[in-house]
Amino acid sequence: MNKWVLGVVFGITALIVAGCANFGSFGRVINVGMATNYAPLAFEKDGQLQGMEVDFANALGESLNASVNIKAYSWEALLEALNNGEIDVVMSGVSITEKRQSMMLFTEPYMEIGQMAIIRTEDAGHLANKAQLMSGDYRVGYSRNTTGQKFVTEQLKNAEQLGFANTKEGVEALVNKQIDYFIHDAPTVWQLTSSYPTDDRLFGLYAPLTDEYLAWAVKTDNETLQQELNTVLNTWKENGFLQRTLSKWIPVSVVLSKPGE
Structure with missing residues (x-):
């Protein structure tokens, strides 16, 4: 192999090695x-x-x-x-x-964000204010192991409390009248009640109950x-x-x- 060919081979090898090194950095x-x-x-x-x-x-x-x-x-x-x-x-x-x-x-x-409440639209006349939500006279649901659970267990001690595995189960319980309102993070409440298409049976109360x-x-x-x-x-x-x-x-x-x- 002559020197010119040998030089080309070494040059290509060096480029390959350099390319591998650059690839590794990314x-x-x-x-x-x-x-x-x-x-x-x-x-x-x-x-x-x-x-x-x-x-x-x-x-x-x-x-x-x-x-x-x-x-x-x-x-x-x-x-x-x-x-x-x-x-x-x-x-x-x-x-x-x-x-x-x-x-x-x-x-x-x-x-x-903050914790917010979802209620049934038909209940908006008597549940659409914080005083009613905090009265302890209603059944409240939350997703387990969340800050929603922390809020409910600490702030609504006199209310009947029901924990659910996820948001879907909680909302289904609300629609089926097993609970009177469901507490969750603001993004979930916004998404469920103000993005098209929404379920017209659900009504979001956008006043945050906590600061998070x-x-x-x-x-x-x-x-x-x-x-x-x-x-x-x-x-x-x-x-x-x-x-x-x-x-x-x-x-x-x-x-x-x-x-x-």
Whole structure:
């Protein structure tokens, strides 16, 4: 083999090696955990994952030059999956609470929400105010292991309380008159009662009963990823992507603020 051919071979080999090295630098994978029964944040439709958190996860991959692998879990299994390393971040409409802050690191909040009530439209005449809801004279439902359950058990101690595995079961109980109203996060109430098409049997009371903030969560020892996610969120706030995505999935105006402001 002459020197010219040998040089070409070495040159091609060097390019291949360099190409592999560059490919490796973009080979980062971020495993994202979601509970996919929380419309409009994360849900399945026609066999496809959709929702606000899905859009955020896909955009996160672009922002961090990484591949995003979305894994679906039940709500109850998300923390265990995070702690045992199956996922790197929970993106599933997680409300920041004092108890959860002891178990995971939160990013800056990306949306302010609160617990709201859904009632039957036929009951709007006598249940459409907070005083009636808080009276303890009615049967109230909630999704188990949520901040909705925390609100009901702490603030409505005199009411008849019924817990459900998910939103669908709770809404069915409401329609079938097993409960008088159902408590859930604002995004769910908005989605069920103000997006077309809606069930005209349901009436959403949009006055929030609590103040809560949604954020993403990482392991307590993963401050590096927490900081990366905060940087991405700040960029999205500045370039308008965050508000555009919120407006796409939430049919009401959402104002983002930090706790204490």
